[in-house]
Amino acid sequence: MTNEELWQAVLAQIQFNVSRANFATWFRNTKILSKNERDVLISVENSFSKEWLSNKYSSLILKILRSLDKDIKSIEFKVNSKKVSVLPSTSIKKVKEKEKLEGPQLPFHEFTLDIKTNLNPRYNFDNFIVGGFNELAQAAAWAVSENPGFVYNPLFIYGGVGLGKTHLLQATGNRIAELFPKKKIKYAPSERFISNIVEAIRNHNIGELKKKLKEIDVLIMDDAQFFAGKEKSQEEFFHIFNFLYQSQKQIILSSDRSPKAIPALEQRLRSRFEGGMIADIGIPDFETRLAILRAKCEEKNIELNSRVLEYIASAIKNNIREIEGALNRLIVFQKINTKSPSLEIAKKLLENLIAPPKKTTSFKKIIQVVSNLYDLQEKDLLSSARRKEIVRPRQIVMYLLREELHASYPSIGRKLGGKDHTTVIYAWEKIDKELKNNDELLTEINLIRQRLYSEF
Numbered sequence: 001m002t003n004e005e006l007w008q009a010v011l012a013q014i015q016f017n018v019s020r021a022n023f024a025t026w027f028r029n030t031k032i033l034s035k036n037e038r039d040v041l042i043s044v045e046n047s048f049s050k051e052w053l054s055n056k057y058s059s060l061i062l063k064i065l066r067s068l069d070k071d072i073k074s075i076e077f078k079v080n081s082k083k084v085s086v087l088p089s090t091s092i093k094k095v096k097e098k099e100k101l102e103g104p105q106l107p108f109h110e111f112t113l114d115i116k117t118n119l120n121p122r123y124n125f126d127n128f129i130v131g132g133f134n135e136l137a138q139a140a141a142w143a144v145s146e147n148p149g150f151v152y153n154p155l156f157i158y159g160g161v162g163l164g165k166t167h168l169l170q171a172t173g174n175r176i177a178e179l180f181p182k183k184k185i186k187y188a189p190s191e192r193f194i195s196n197i198v199e200a201i202r203n204h205n206i207g208e209l210k211k212k213l214k215e216i217d218v219l220i221m222d223d224a225q226f227f228a229g230k231e232k233s234q235e236e237f238f239h240i241f242n243f244l245y246q247s248q249k250q251i252i253l254s255s256d257r258s259p260k261a262i263p264a265l266e267q268r269l270r271s272r273f274e275g276g277m278i279a280d281i282g283i284p285d286f287e288t289r290l291a292i293l294r295a296k297c298e299e300k301n302i303e304l305n306s307r308v309l310e311y312i313a314s315a316i317k318n319n320i321r322e323i324e325g326a327l328n329r330l331i332v333f334q335k336i337n338t339k340s341p342s343l344e345i346a347k348k349l350l351e352n353l354i355a356p357p358k359k360t361t362s363f364k365k366i367i368q369v370v371s372n373l374y375d376l377q378e379k380d381l382l383s384s385a386r387r388k389e390i391v392r393p394r395q396i397v398m399y400l401l402r403e404e405l406h407a408s409y410p411s412i413g414r415k416l417g418g419k420d421h422t423t424v425i426y427a428w429e430k431i432d433k434e435l436k437n438n439d440e441l442l443t444e445i446n447l448i449r450q451r452l453y454s455e456f
């Protein structure tokens with residue numbers, strides 16, 4: 001592989017990990033300047049990009065490089081002074097000030113104030129594949145886009161990571177913008193929203209912020225679970241929510257779990273969230289995963305052997321983002337080699353993406369993830385306290401210790417507040433039985449599993 005091909009391969013993968021605006025901003029005019037066995041020197045446009053890339057993206061870049069070439073050990077960035085188009089220093093300062101105010105991860109395109117809706121045109125209904133796992137959510141979102149404010153309000157969509165919540169929310173916003181060009185639409189992840197509220201309170205201009213928010217016709221808030229525990233922000237949001245709701249403005253929310261399962265969400269806000277339509281997105285079945293793959297191939301104008309597609313669809317089950325990542329890797333191969341990968345090559349190329357999750361979880365990790373999800377102290381789970389809000393998460397811990405670590409019932413009992421093994425068996429049976437017909441619990445357990453086995 002030449003340096004140029006290698007960098008193309010890296011960029012192709014980065015595109016899947018960062019927003020379009022970010023990609024255009026930070027990766028434009030980058031290339032590999034030189035490379036020896038271990039080190040790669042990457043040329044960038046200006047010193048600001050250099051700083052940004054090395055702070056925010058160097059580990060991602062290195063990870064991708066290493067997945068393509070295991071010998072690479074380090075990367076460095078160098079300003080390519082031939083093509084300097086350094087931003088004037090005042091604007092650098094401005095961007096940095098804004099960054100301080102609005103958080104570091106935001107691509108700076110997105111936080112310039114003149115961007116009105118924050119929507120990404122890449123997401124629409126046409127490229128959103130519908131199957132049993134998401135049809136209710138899709139139908140509800142479609143109905144809302146036809147008649148915002150009047151059908152389901154709020155619309156609350158929940159489901160696991162990488163299953164299309166952001167896509168659907170944004171598609172809804174984009175369609176409303178198309179059908180109702182006069183409506184003011186605002187998309188924001190809840191963290192952004194919260195940090196704006198916190199900042200406004202600190203600067204004593206919450207009134208102004210509220211006034212601005214009340215002018216919105218369609219408020220789309222992604223990942224609402226981050227409101228958990230943020231009392232002041234919840235209170236302010238509650239008032240804004242009520243105002244918008246009473247003025248028949250549309251509110252659309254997403255979360256990684258149902259409102260009921262978000263701990264430390266104020267009851268009144270929870271009941272507002274539950275007051276409209278709640279739709280979940282589940283996990284696509286094999287046929288739907290295959291249909292998604294076929295559609296993405298068509299979109300990217302690429303043909304892959306159906307055995308290869310079937311392989312991906314059977315190996316990656318519960319994350320569409322990962323399915324796209326796998327596909328992307330094969331596309332890169334195809335571009336570089338100008339031929340489709342065979343099944344054998346595909347298996348090799350996807351080895352580290354598809355390898356069964358390493359069972360590296362532990363007792364400690366299970367306690368940590370469960371206590372975090374249910375907003376409890378770790379010591380509560382380990383105690384023998386019998387308060388209702390602890391008993392159930394503790395039963396979930398028991399279930400997971402058995403399922404994930406194959407621990408014996410008596411040993412689980414000993415670790416969790418000195419319980420008898422019959423209590424553990426009871427807990428396991430209860431959760432196991434409930435999982436068969438309680439989708440909410442299933443989502444929660446899936447979420448816990450994702451966290452147990454994710455790298456971060």
Ligand code: ADP
Pocket residue numbers: 127128129130134159160161162163164165166167168292320321324
């Ligand atoms: P979430 O917000 O639930 O974590 P995203 O909406 O970011 O997930 O989806 C992850 C990726 O998978 C995105 O690139 C998205 O376009 C794609 N995707 C998700 N669901 C679908 C779908 N039903 N059809 C086509 N692409 C999808």
Ligand code: MG
Pocket residue numbers: 165166167222
């Ligand atoms: Mg999302």
